[in-house]
Amino acid sequence: MLNTIPDGVNFLDCTLRDGGYYTGWDFPPGLVSDYVATINVLPVRMVELGLAGKPGSRGYFASMTSSKAEQVAADLLVEACAMIDAKDVLASELPIPLAVAHLTEGILPGRLTTIRVAAHYSKLAACRYICAELSQRGFRVFLNLMQIDAANAAEVEACLKELERIDSLDVVYIADSFGSMKPSRVQELIGRFAGRLKSEIGFHGHDNCGYALINSVAAAMAGATWIDCTMGGMGRGAGNAASEQLLPVLGRLGTSEEQALLGHVLHHFDPLRKRYGWGSSxxxxxxxxxxxxxxxxxxxxxxxxxxxxxxxxxxxxxxxxxxxxxxxxxxxxxxxxxxx
Incomplete structure (x- = not known):
């Protein structure tokens, strides 16, 4: 069945953002420089450098700015993005344009081409204005629908209707926040969203039940054109689809690229896995x-x-x-x- 996977799937590696839930969004400079060099030989389209607008106490990659992006990603050959949390905007007493500006202070379109907005699926009506503001400022806008795996049929339909009203989105992500989806559920949602929306569709898997890899493949087969991964599967909770497992399947790596990727994971991320203990259980x-x-x-x-x-x-x-x-x-x- 793998020969039915379309060519041209875009991979987004979000190790520095999702893996930060274990390290407090700090990573050793040597790891980061090796990570950039490894990404440059892989079929990865975009790297998520971290979060934006979080307190400084959370670590370097929790409050990304343009100057940080220029420093961290100076040698990066692919696009870079950062993620903001919609609830941080919606909790502000400021009007949405000012709240977005405050949260993304120090970020201008440039090295960071894209802002991803993480939003609970029930908050899409308000997110329309967040996405519009980011788009007007010159960013590509990706929207991650959090906890959509818990939505019933009526709620999914309500999400689709709200998304059809947002014309500033480049990619809408189905995020398996609880790691609870079966491949059939992934394909059902991807198919429905791809059939209704003008934007591209992405998938962000978590590995609670050990399904992150197979769900990512299922998403690609159902029409998702963006798939997330992380080195060693490092990410909040049980973690994500592992780059070293996903890319050889969907990215069709050559031997040298696969060896470089495995070497990077063995050197930097296996020790972190032993220390922090992410993975399905x-x-x-x-x-x-x-x-x-x-x-x-x-x-x-x-x-x-x-x-x-x-x-x-x-x-x-x-x-x-x-x-x-x-x-x-x-x-x-x-x-x-x-x-x-």
Missing amino acids: AAYQFAGLTFIHPSYVQKLREDGSLSDAAIVDRLSNLRADERVSFAEENLSQLMAQKIA
Whole structure:
């Protein structure tokens, strides 16, 4: 069936942004320079350098600016983007144009050609104005639909109607935020969105249930023209589709390129995986299947004191309204629980 995958799939490597959920958005300079050199020999179209507008205490790649992009990506041969969180704009007391300007202070179109907007699927009406403002400022605009895997049929249709009203979008991403989708669900959503929207369609997979790779392939077969990946699969919670697994399948790498990619992952990201422990597990799978925010599992696993069974017991006590958004106060209560 792989011979039905179309040519021309665009790959976006978001290691420095999604992997930052483990490192606090700081990476050693040697890793970053090697990462840029490795990307340059791969069929990657765009690199996501980090987030924009987050507090400075979060780390270098959590508050990207044009000057940072010029420094980090001076030798990068592909396009670069940064991500903003729509809820940071919507939580501001400023009018949306001023809130967007404040959040993206220090960013002008140039080395950063594109801004990705991460938005919950229920907040699209307000996002229309965020996307329009970014487009007017000269950026390409990509929109990541977060938690769309939890939407029912009526909510998906409402999303499509809202998206049809936004004419400033270059790519709409289906984000499998909980890592809960089966390939059939991925293909259903990709097909519906591709059939209705003028924009290109992308897919961002998470690996809670171990499906990130197969779901990414399924998305490409269903019509997605942008697919995300990260080195070693490093990303929030269980992580993402691994670049070294996805690119040889969809990117048809040559031997030298595949060896360079594997060497980079072995040298830099396998040690990080041993330290931070991302990857599919029973606890992440339970969280995915029950629509629990993956940061709960990530935080509960941090010190290695809890088994997956103990983590699942604690997560089972979360109320429905506590599950989909991560909150430190809920985490503190889960940590304090004693399981009989």
